[in-house]
Amino acid sequence: MNRIRIRYFAELRDAAGVDEELAETDALGPAELYTELKTRHGFTLEPAALRVAVNDRFAAMDARLEDGDTVVFIPPVNGG
Amino acid sequence: MSILFALSTDPIDAAALVAAVPCSRDGAVVSFAGVVRDHNDGLAVSALSYTAYEELARSEGETIVAEAIERFDVGDIRCVHRIGDLAVGDVAVVVAVAAAHRGPAFDACRYVIDEVKRRVPIWKKERAATGAGDDTERWVYPPEAQP
Numbered sequence: 416m417n418r419i420r421i422r423y424f425a426e427l428r429d430a431a432g433v434d435e436e437l438a439e440t441d442a443l444g445p446a447e448l449y450t451e452l453k454t455r456h457g458f459t460l461e462p463a464a465l466r467v468a469v470n471d472r473f474a475a476m477d478a479r480l481e482d483g484d485t486v487v488f489i490p491p492v493n494g495g
Numbered sequence: 496m497s498i499l500f501a502l503s504t505d506p507i508d509a510a511a512l513v514a515a516v517p518c519s520r521d522g523a524v525v526s527f528a529g530v531v532r533d534h535n536d537g538l539a540v541s542a543l544s545y546t547a548y549e550e551l552a553r554s555e556g557e558t559i560v561a562e563a564i565e566r567f568d569v570g571d572i573r574c575v576h577r578i579g580d581l582a583v584g585d586v587a588v589v590v591a592v593a594a595a596h597r598g599p600a601f602d603a604c605r606y607v608i609d610e611v612k613r614r615v616p617i618w619k620k621e622r623a624a625t626g627a628g629d630d631t632e633r634w635v636y637p638p639e640a641q642p
Contacts, residue, residue: 494619
């Protein structure tokens with residue numbers, strides 16, 4: 416089990432109802448973790464629509480998560 | 496070390512950025528300003544707000560500007576993106592580029608705004624008229640990324 420801190424923004428923040436949460440998870444990578452969270456919070460965004468950051472750096476959805484990591488799932492961006 | 500990309504909760508001083516980028520070698524200064532429009536997707540927009548994953552927005556914005564300085568024959572580049580609540584007509588983002596010649600200045604300016612829009616974790620929430628007499632707020636995604 417890894418303890419992962421997840422921060423939420425935008426549409427995911429609205430659906431989760433919190434800015435962040437701590438999760439104890441067996442998920443090996445962000446993709447698996449998102450599957451768990453999507454079920455828990457009823458997210459409608461599909462994984463293919465998201466990017467992910469681990470410890471404030473862009474990462475791959477199949478990156479290996481470590482205990483204590485901070486993960487952010489990034490909905491389609493729309494700055495500028 | 497100067498900050499190439501910044502987030503601001505205050506109105507952007509575009510004139511100050513334009514004044515800050517050139518040195519005596521530069522013959523061209525090009526700037527871009529993104530302004531909040533009153534329509535999007537056929538709906539009348541009354542206001543919008545930008546939120547950012549600030550740590551990553553700053554580092555990715557800095558990376559983008561540094562890429563442009565590396566790739567184009569330019570001098571200094573600055574970019575500032577507004578976060579928080581904005582009204583129609585407000586300036587959401589400014590890019591200022593100085594170069595010896597205008598060709599690279601225009602190219603670098605285009606590159607920075609295009610990449611900022613594509614890569615920086617900033618999201619836009621829009622308040623728009625539904626047509627039924629009331630307003631709704633919705634997260635707005637770019638056309639090519641409609642989920």
